[in-house]
Amino acid sequence: MNTSEFRRRGKEMVDYVANYMEGIEGRQVYPDVEPGYLRPLIPATAPQEPDTFEDIINDVEKIIMPGVTHWHSPYFFAYFPTASSYPAMLADMLCGAIGCIGFSWAASPACTELETVMMDWLGKMLELPKAFLAEKAGEGGGVIQGSASEATLVALLAARTKVIHRLQAASPELTQAAIMEKLVAYSSDQVVATLGTTTCCSFDSLLEVGPICNKEDMWLHVDAAYAGSAFICPEFRHLLNGVEFADSFNFNPHKWLLVNFDCSAMWVKKRTDLTGAFRLDPTYLKHSHQDSGLITDYRHWQIPLGRRFRSLKMWFVFRMYGVKGLQAYIRKHVQLSHEFESLVRQDPRFEICVEVILGLVCFRLKGSNKVNEALLQRINSAKKIHLVPCHLRDKFVLRFAICSRTVESAHVQRAWEHIKELAADVLRAERE
């Protein structure tokens, strides 16, 4: 494909994407396919000669779309949101074209420097303590990881390296293995210290945990994967209180801040804690500025060596929405979850299981787990909306998460009417 064909096909793809987003409400949110549906639809081997673009785009509708769970449908209320916005998509196109690999400053200075500054922008939007910012001469700073799991793993490895160095300095006769056998990582019943758990969006109390960790010289990693985005609104910022006790903090703009996956934002107070754990310096990655103390080589901050120019997405989204636009987006989602909550509370057959704080409502029919499992099964078989469940202690609970960028009050109302009808069917079937 030459450049002039790309101009044509690229514009067709822009229209395909725009049509998909515009018409997504009309697509069934959860697919009808059974496991193994796809293999018989495509050849067993790659073609020897090129296929045409028309063939491929036709196959997208015929083969791919029937098997897609439409995460951006306004009837998708499952898991947690995954971000999607037009500014992020535009930035991703540019990111693909530049196609640099930003493992060191020299490998593409703009890639490293925009990331450091965007992480400062975002840190300031959250009112993170200054110790987490890089600014001109800070000891802390931010890095984009691929996922909260990677951020947690990086924090664990950095914490482990730090404590091993400390103990070996005190007792040089100790082997690394002997130390590692004694190491303990504490976590809550959902994970690390978490602000906004996946199960039910509950919050650990950093103001209680934090001072203990600091006193005992324990690394405190705080994960706010979903909830973190909300902290850009002053009325939710108090949920982050205590982060000043943390060594590292992470949340996912790719969940709820309109920056398409992947973009997991992680900050540390001492960047040398990370670079001490991950340093990798073969000759082919050395460059003249690396020991100047002026630059950041992000390969020392993460598991993979390679990395895309992901900060472009943050830059486009933050600028094209503005902080106020992003705040309005968060508030709209929270308002819709409270709207759903109040509908549930008005129906005496149902109960709310956990206080609704952000965009997630955990609810159930008063009654057995069996009746709630039956309700969920009917909801997901009907495929008009899509939900997933959770267990809270021994109770089977339905999760209603506000997810889509385009979800409105009307969708929430329709979803609730639909749930009520199916609940009536379930309760009738139970009585019979």
Added chain:
Amino acid sequence: MNTSEFRRRGKEMVDYVANYMEGIEGRQVYPDVEPGYLRPLIPATAPQEPDTFEDIINDVEKIIMPGVTHWHSPYFFAYFPTASSYPAMLADMLCGAIGCIGFSWAASPACTELETVMMDWLGKMLELPKAFLAEKAGEGGGVIQGSASEATLVALLAARTKVIHRLQAASPELTQAAIMEKLVAYSSDQVVATLGTTTCCSFDSLLEVGPICNKEDMWLHVDAAYAGSAFICPEFRHLLNGVEFADSFNFNPHKWLLVNFDCSAMWVKKRTDLTGAFRLDPTYLKHSHQDSGLITDYRHWQIPLGRRFRSLKMWFVFRMYGVKGLQAYIRKHVQLSHEFESLVRQDPRFEICVEVILGLVCFRLKGSNKVNEALLQRINSAKKIHLVPCHLRDKFVLRFAICSRTVESAHVQRAWEHIKELAADVLRAERE
């Protein structure tokens, strides 16, 4: 930004991308900026109100491009190639729009199933042993990781879990820590068993290492991050001989197979070795098909939970190039590296340091490390081409890697003329 504005801006971005690729040869391959150049050029905080798209795209040229190392310039010969092709970019646009997170089959069946089939396609292109394929009922199969580092980590963790289970079954009194203290991971002087090292593209002998590993019941992970793409050509396939002894195998189509970053292809012979090490089953991720044995939940195959629909890129690229087109692309690069090699060999001042097998030429001026360091310094200061060095034993060596999709013989010739001129300067300066 609403959908109709996206239609307009998306098409403008397609043109921006096409113009960038078309004009890349005219841009200086390595930037002039100094560390810290970017921060003073942009505000210290995100804007409260939205900026316009025009402002942003103007800033791309003013602020970003001056700090970009142009990896896709035909004068970029540093590191190893990172893939870039129009079909992959088109697929990425679609991937961004669908925006599903494929951690389980149910989270988007097409995302999981296309990946499994594409990994079979690619495995067949490489003539991998059948044991690595998923097909309809195989025990093996492939998964897309973000990077070769992740694939290696996943293999290490799977190997560790497997051996711990085996030893604990034999000696139940052993603690995990006591076992871990005794575990050994062997590697070559460059890394795991490697086909095509980053330093100089050397090859470990799998036919020697493999049988020993199998006899001693040791996990063998083979990493062919760069070289793997070449194995789709029959004349290079012999370099992969011995992979039949491996437990896991990995290479990066995002390096040399025209599938934009990130796309690191990993296969295992026993998928239960991975899923045994990484299994994660909270209620909210359970779905009705998961225990049927029919489906793949890729979250058990990797470190992160989330994952994008990356197999779309493979599908678009394999179909729009065809196997023959991909082979032709590999062969052109290998031919260009041999062309450069023969230019070097014709000049008695220079030597070739390692046999040229694929797209990398390791060469140097006969003489001291100092004179070669001076030559590289002149090359990278002139910024007409970009190279990085390596150390082979105690020698400082220049690496000339064929990287860009659009590099032609004329660029290689021009690069060599330029290197010769600078070498003459260096040698003259040394004599004076």
